[in-house]
Amino acid sequence: MDELRAQLVAHLRGRGDIRSERVAAAFTRVPRHLFVPEMSPQEAYSDRPLAIKLEDGVPISSSSQPAIMAEMLEMLDLRGGERILEIGAGSGYNAALLAELVGPAGTVSSLDLDADLVDAARAHLADAGYARVRVTRADGAQGDPGHAPFDAVIATVGVERIPPAWIAQLREGGRLVAPLTIRSMQKVVAFDRTASGLSSLRFVDAGFMMLRGPSATADTRLVRLGVAATLHVFAAAAQTIDPAALAAALARRDAQVVQPARRLTREAVWNGFALWLALHDDAFCRLATPAGAESGGIPNLLPGAESHNGGAVTVGLAVGDELVVFAPRGTHDVVVNRIGSDRGGLARLQSTIAAWDDAGRPGAATLRVRVDHTGVTHAELRGGR
DSSP, X not given: OHHHHHHHHHHHHHHTSOOSHHHHHXXXXXXXXXXXTTSOHHHHTSSSOXXXXXXXXXXXXXXXXXHHHHXXXXXXXXXXXXXXXXXXXXXXXXXXXXXXXXXXTSEEEEEESOHHHHHHXXXXXXXXXXXXXXXXXXXXXXXXXXXXXXXXEEESSBBSSOOHHHHHTEEEEXXXXXXXXXXXXXXXXXXXXXXXXXXXXXXXXXOOOBOOSTTSOOOOOEEEESGGGOEEEEESSGGGBOHHHHHHHHHHTOOEEEOOSSOOBHHXXXXXXXXXHHHHOTTEEEEEEOTTOOOTTOSSOOOSTTOOTTOEEEEEEEEBTEEEEEEEETTTEEEEEEESSOSSHHHHHHHHHHHHHHTTOOOGGGEEEEEETTOOEEEEEOOOO
């Protein structure tokens, strides 16, 4: 087991997900195999998410991919002695890593919605020597007011908006790290707690399961289309889509290929334009298919930084039964695929490409997000080159 654990740490260092000796030491000390006892040692120490609970055959809880866990722990920048709130106990593995980082002078409180997951996490933590971690069954969106304030809050589930309770229970100057949906695109965001709310520091792409429970925001962005409903359309405003008409247009498989108004590469789409489009047009959409699934009639979905779990993904606009999305051309460039009737979507996309280019092509590194006390998100891309 020690050799497998060392190999995982070396892998995460090589990827750049582990950057500090403290996080490396935590991964070296915590035995992940004790938190997923039903998995083989090779699976336990693989760099991939491991489903730990299914509902109707669909995963609803998992032990996250170690790479993103390491990245989020680096974002927290723990020094020892902190009081930590974790939303989403899962297997308990991440809570154990947190316990290593805060040390005996710190505390870790972890919440999960399901009693069976809470019981299992407690047992795993006890078996691994981390019984001091407190795991409670609770609605994660409400936080843990009885043990606030916290020095840091970390969520291992995605949210449409940051629950106000998390902000209220975080001390000013504290750090919050959570997967946040920004106009249908999920990013793990590291925030500092300020007098007015939260201010972003750093982002990475994410693909977390969404927060469940009585206080969770309903995910109204998802529309399933295509062969066996395997094409998932995540829309900034789902009401812009006519699902039946769009499905019929996709079934005709008669996409029109159009050159973008200005030359775009795959890297330019993923590292700047996709966010610009999301923030500037309510018809923005992200399309994704699971690994091995058919693309629902869309030729050549665009692979890139937003791909997760081996599936394919692309972005564009969806207006009624018109869909205009990016597809690869050659090794680096992209074209636009247009499907369905002319509802003005293609013209809007071309205009937005030109506006982004004229603005200096601001990239993802210029994204800034503020969250006020009520959880309302304010996002912008600042000037480019």
